[in-house]
Amino acid sequence: MTVRLQSEPFDSGAEVARLSEGRAGVGAVVTFTGLCRDRADNGAPLEALILEHYPEMAQAELERIEAEARARWPLVDALLVHRYGRIRPGEPIVLVATLSAHRATAFAAAEFLMDYLKTSAPFWKQEETAAGTGWVAAKDADDAAAERWSRG
Amino acid sequence: MTVRLQSEPFDSGAEVARLSEGRAGVGAVVTFTGLCRDRADNGAPLEALILEHYPEMAQAELERIEAEARARWPLVDALLVHRYGRIRPGEPIVLVATLSAHRATAFAAAEFLMDYLKTSAPFWKQEETAAGTGWVAAKDADDAAAERWSRG
Amino acid sequence: MKLKYFAWVRERVGLAEEDVDAPAGVATVAELVDWLRGRGPDYERAFAAGPAIRAAIDKRHAKPDASIAGAGEIAFFPPMTGG
Amino acid sequence: MKLKYFAWVRERVGLAEEDVDAPAGVATVAELVDWLRGRGPDYERAFAAGPAIRAAIDKRHAKPDASIAGAGEIAFFPPMTGG
Numbered sequence: 001m002t003v004r005l006q007s008e009p010f011d012s013g014a015e016v017a018r019l020s021e022g023r024a025g026v027g028a029v030v031t032f033t034g035l036c037r038d039r040a041d042n043g044a045p046l047e048a049l050i051l052e053h054y055p056e057m058a059q060a061e062l063e064r065i066e067a068e069a070r071a072r073w074p075l076v077d078a079l080l081v082h083r084y085g086r087i088r089p090g091e092p093i094v095l096v097a098t099l100s101a102h103r104a105t106a107f108a109a110a111e112f113l114m115d116y117l118k119t120s121a122p123f124w125k126q127e128e129t130a131a132g133t134g135w136v137a138a139k140d141a142d143d144a145a146a147e148r149w150s151r152g
Numbered sequence: 153m154t155v156r157l158q159s160e161p162f163d164s165g166a167e168v169a170r171l172s173e174g175r176a177g178v179g180a181v182v183t184f185t186g187l188c189r190d191r192a193d194n195g196a197p198l199e200a201l202i203l204e205h206y207p208e209m210a211q212a213e214l215e216r217i218e219a220e221a222r223a224r225w226p227l228v229d230a231l232l233v234h235r236y237g238r239i240r241p242g243e244p245i246v247l248v249a250t251l252s253a254h255r256a257t258a259f260a261a262a263e264f265l266m267d268y269l270k271t272s273a274p275f276w277k278q279e280e281t282a283a284g285t286g287w288v289a290a291k292d293a294d295d296a297a298a299e300r301w302s303r304g
Numbered sequence: 305m306k307l308k309y310f311a312w313v314r315e316r317v318g319l320a321e322e323d324v325d326a327p328a329g330v331a332t333v334a335e336l337v338d339w340l341r342g343r344g345p346d347y348e349r350a351f352a353a354g355p356a357i358r359a360a361i362d363k364r365h366a367k368p369d370a371s372i373a374g375a376g377e378i379a380f381f382p383p384m385t386g387g
Numbered sequence: 388m389k390l391k392y393f394a395w396v397r398e399r400v401g402l403a404e405e406d407v408d409a410p411a412g413v414a415t416v417a418e419l420v421d422w423l424r425g426r427g428p429d430y431e432r433a434f435a436a437g438p439a440i441r442a443a444i445d446k447r448h449a450k451p452d453a454s455i456a457g458a459g460e461i462a463f464f465p466p467m468t469g470g
Contacts (some may be wrong), residue, residue: 030184031183123467124394275387
């Protein structure tokens with residue numbers, strides 16, 4: 001179980017290959033990779049995203065989210081990688097990978113990790129466009145996505 | 153949009169890297185990789201899986217499933233790779249990858265593709281163990297998983 | 305028409321495929337199965353599982369009451385276990 | 388105690404962090420925010436968004452009515468937009 005914060009780009013495929021290697025009981029691997037798009041939320045061409053974070057809390061919060069996922073589902077392993085700093089279009093921002101014996105577990109845990117990460121991990125995005133730099137507004141849809149895990 | 157049947161192993165990371173390259177509007181990539189476990193369904197050590205398939209129908213059926221996913225969700229691209237023949241523990245069996253602007257879409261489409269593939273793509277697994285070779289029984293849970301997409 | 309058999313249906317019938325001419329009156333998948341069961345003990349054993357056996361007409365899933373009129377290729381197989 | 392500010396809260400306050408001694412009677416996160424707003428126009432502007440501003444006490448999310456007694460580090464920031 002690993003949580004990693006870094007400014008450098010990462011290679012999702014290589015990360016997951018390393019994670020899966022020699023795991024005999026794993027039948028299902030689900031990955032989510034969040035990429036930097038080439039457009040700002042308002043549609044303008046995007047130069048870059050700048051991700052600010054609260055380092056000590058980000059590490060602690062991601063570890064709490066991962067522990068919660070492991071308590072809810074029988075995971076063989078999980079990986080969370082999140083970048084900070086300046087990120088160019090096409091580059092990866094975040095990676096979530098879940099390894100499990102069965103696919104339903106791997107899917108549910110990966111979605112849960114992403115939903116919670118979006119609403120509770122202390123990262124803030126700025127968009128850099130020709131018009132200047134502006135903070136990205138939080139989306140109600142993200143709160144709703146995280147909320148569904150606390151029902152029932 | 154690609155559907156591929158092959159007997160050779162594949163590299164999920166490399167497949168997805170190739171698929172994602174230069175896709176400026178993609179914010180979310182979800183992958184599912186199904187791996188051959190080292191145990192048969194009854195717990196005995198597994199030597200290999202042998203996958204039989206109905207080639208022309210498998211190709212057509214996977215294309216229909218993919219078209220259905222594209223009709224339901226706005227996907228930038230999708231990839232389905234399924235192996236047949238002899239597969240050893242630790243090797244990949246199936247890969248589903250979905251590329252979309254947003255994560256909810258990519259997750260939903262990937263789960264849909266896997267659920268339908270499990271219950272409608274004409275593949276049949278045999279388990280090879282020290283005790284001999286036997287056909288894997290279909291799981292009620294797979295039918296239930298596919299069924300949920302037709303509700304509501 | 306051509307019949308194809310897969311997995312344990314294939315093993316029990318003892319053939320991967322064959323060409324047959326079903327008699328008049330055999331109009332649906334279910335009627336074709338009934339007729340096949342009368343062709344001998346291998347067929348009887350292959351199709352004894354009844355509703356657990358799936359069919360496809362010209363590479364599309366077909367229900368027991370589907371018409372086989374004009375079908376070029378009909379396949380029989382157990383529930384699928386891919387993925 | 389140490390206060391930390393992030394994203395546009397940081398920009399509006401004009402500081403990334405500072406050490407403060409809140410007066411007696413400031414017992415919760417909400418009371419601390421009220422007190423900070425009285426410290427000048429930069430603070431007023433930073434905290435005018437009210438409930439949209441989130442807080443963390445010692446690196447854990449905290450509600451407005453959470454007690455700040457014994458807190459070593461309190462952070463204020465907008466809703467998160469990572470991932």
